[in-house]
Structures are given as C-alpha cells and as structure tokens.
Amino acid sequence: MTDYDLVIRGGSVVSATDVTECDVAIKDGRIVALGRDFADGADTIDATGKWILPGGIDSHCHIEQESSMGVWTADDFCSGTVAAACGGTTTIIPFAAQYKGQSLRRVVQDYHARAEAKAVIDYAFHLIISDPTAAVLGQELPALIKDGYTSFKIYTTYESLKLDDRQILEVLAVARREGAMVMVHAENHDIIAWLSERLLAAGHAAPKYHGVAHAAVAEREATHRAISLAEIVDVPLLIVHVSGHEAIEQIRWAQSKGLRVYGETCPQYLFLTAADMDQPGFAGAMCMCSPPPRDKANQEAVWRGLQSRVFQVFSSDHAPYRYDDPEGKLRAGDRTTFKTVANGVPGIELRLPLLFSEGVMKGRISMSHFVELTATNAAKLYGLYPRKGTIAVGADADIAIWDQSRETTVTLDLLHENMDYTPYEGMTLQGWPTTVISRGEVIVDDGDVAASRGRGQFLPCDLPEPARPAAGPRWAATDGFDPTGNR
Ligand SMILES: [Zn+2]
DSSP, X not given: OOSOSEEEESOEEEOSSOEEEOEEEEETTEEEEEESOOOOOSEEXXXXXOEEEEOEEEEEEXXXXXXXXXXBOSOOHHHHHHHHHHTTEEEEEEEEEOOTTOOHHHHHHHHHHHHHTTOSSEEOOEEEOSOOOHHIIIIIHHHHHHTTOOEEEEESSXXXXXXXXXXXHHHHHHHHHHTOEEEEEOOOHHHHHHHHHHHXXXXXXXXXXXXXXXXXHHHHHHHHHHHHHHHHHTOOEEXXXXXXXXXXXXXXXXXXXXXXXXXXXXXXXXXXXXXXXXXXXXXXXXXXXXXXXXXXXXXXXXXXXXXXXSOOEEOOOBOOOOSSSTTSXXXXXXXXXXXXXXXXXXXXXXXXXXXXXIIITTTSSOHHHHHIIIIXXXXXXXXXXXXXXXXXXXXBOOEEEEEXXXXXXXXGGGOOSSOSOOTTTTOEEEEEEEEEEETTEEEEETTXXXXXXXXXXXXXXXXXXXXXXXXXXXXXXXXXXXXXXXX
C-alpha cells in the first residue's frame, strides 16, 4: 500500500520565488507533499538532474477561432492542446470571440462545445468584446464574469472588432464594477488603415509592407490612449503582445505613476524581425502578425522589458494559419496583398522552449523568473492562482520536468501544431520539457503523447487579484464625484 499516486524524486523544484531540492508527492491530481524520503508512489519518476517546473499557462492563444477576416485557425482544441502540452504548457486561456450582433453567452456556449470533447489540458476562457451593447454590458457580461469568465480582450483596431474610446470607457467601467481584468490590443486603427491604403495605391503589396503599415507609433499612441482611459476609470489594464520600445516606454511610464498597468510580450518579438517578412514571393507572410516584429534594437528592448519586469506575462499569441493552404494565409490567391493575409504566427508549442533556451540558458533571466513569466503571473492576473501556476501543496499537479541537457533543432516534423510551417525552423534550442504532467497524469513522456481527447477540464476563474474591488472607494477625485457611477 502506498499513500501517493505519483512521486517525483531528485529534481530541483522551481517556483516564482525559490529553487528547492525536494521530492513532489501527488495524490488525486493534486500536490500533497513536498519534502524528502517519501515512500514510493504507485508510480515514481526519477528526475535527478532535472528541473521541476509548474506547467506553463499560455494566457493568450487563439484556438478554433474564426478570425475577423473569416479565416479559421488551423488548430482545434485537440491539436492546439496537444501541441501546448508537448511544449510544457498545462493550461491555456484562449478566447471566446464575439462578433458584432452576437450574444456573448451564445458565443461562450459555442466555444465550450468546441473545447469539451477535444481539449487534453485544462482551459479557461477570456472573452473578446466587440459589440458592447446595453444588453451585453448590462446583463451578459456581468453574469459571465460571475460565472468565471473574469477577463476579456478589447481591440482598438480591426474593422469588425475595434471599439471607440467611448465604448472602451463603458467596457472598462463594467470591469471596474465587477472586478474583471481587461486586456487590450493597442494599435491606432486609422493610422494603419491610412498607411495601408497609400502603400497599396503605390503598388506595395508584399508582406514586408505590413510592418510599415503597422507602425510602432500607431502602437505607442493606442497604448498611451488605452492607459489613459483605464486611468480615468481607475481600473487595471493589461497591454497584450507588446512589440518594442515605443509601447514599452508607455507601460513603464504608467507603472512608474503607480497605475495598475501590466504588460505581455510573445516569442515573435524576441526572435523575429521585420526582415523575416521580407522574403521572396509571399513567404514573408509566414511571419506576419499584429503588431508586427520590429528590428534587432526592439528585440533587445523587449528582452530588457522582461528582465526589468515591465512585462509580467510571456504568452504565445498563437494564431495559427497555414501558409500554402486554400484556407490559410494565401487564400486570396493571386489577389493576395499584405491586407488579405491573416495576421498571426504559431507559437503555442515553442513558447516555453524558446524562452528557456534563449532566456534561462543564456543567462538573461533566472529559472524562477521564467516560472513567474510563463505560469505564476498569468495565474494571478487571471484568477487561477494558486490552483494553477505554482508547485505548492494543494495546487493541481500540473508539472513540466525539464532536461536542460537536451538539445533540439526545431523542425516542423517535431511539432504537433496543425501547421505547414514554423517561423522558428532550424533554431537549436537548449533544454526541453521531457515529461509533462496534468493533474497528476503523465500526458507527455519523452515525445510520446498519452493524453486522451476531452480529458481537459474547464476552469472557471476567480476575480483577478489586481482587479478585485477595493474595500473602500478607490476614486480619489477631491469632490468625491465618481464618473463611473459605481460608488
Ligand atoms: Zn491582438
């Protein structure tokens, strides 16, 4: 008789604050003890010389989602979660995306139907609010927040998604009253539309002009504006997929003022540049995403933003569209221009190996900081902590065992994404998550996937810690007037 279902022996357990040499004992899907000299479990893993990390949380990924251009992502909830797991991620927070005229509740039901039978790891949902009608803001959104959908993304660009400033204020006021976290895609729509029209009129249709149209100034302006709107409403705000120093400066400025402004960046801003969009024919489309990759100096700025904690979250923004596919990036055929190419790059599988190799193994960030950026902070910012995002007694046994001696050359064949390319082809990475455990179950073992379809569970989220309504009124206007009308 043994007390434990699984014991992991001999590794170095990493949290966002500590590295501890200890064993991990697991029972009924949870971590029940950390220490030494446990009796063997029903199963025992020898992790001598390896790193025991919390499974990653990918808090920004688009799975089985129809884009604003009407193109479906290549990964569904099966291939997307298998790929995530193989890259050391054990929780995803994809989007349930509303388009204009749709009921938010209905959208959420649709995404549940897609995920339920397919997901192999646990998942929560962010909402995307594109149609903030009175019914959505007055009834559907508050009810959904209470049901565990406590974060949502808004857009300042894309014709079918963008909100104007007035609408953003109304949405932020609901977030403030209900205690939800707002994520914003910050790019100035009119700048991009105007530049795009001029570029196309001049015959500049190649993918590299996507980078010109999505100017860094457009990102900077919208970032500053979103921060200002959040400041007026007095609500936390997370700026997603930040591409470079122009937007970083705005976030750092806001943080230095004491505003609850958070930042997220992604692998494409560390490992790709605008030059990757400048390839023969339309091959540059493979590296097109929004905001676009910038240049080497901006890559360095993003590294510094990670190191100095301007960024709290490192996620993939996995938006997988196949390249040479009638449903993919080139679906407009010979009418293809940078405006018809679906925006997005894959990254759900390589997010963690890329940062582990180039961040931790090259000495840019510590092992604990890696955990903070890839798991713990997302759990805290989106209301999943401490069930997810840490290795602690009582937490779900979601664990990735990393072998830092494993050297891997990235090829498309290696990956489980339903893609026909990877932007990271040919990179040699040091360190790999060789064993991945979800709620105590080994689902990836040295490249073998043993995760049954549909085993993943939906995670209703608590109110995110930074967004929970304060005990007393936060509004500091001298006359006591609260423009949000909430208190
Ligand atoms: Zn976005």
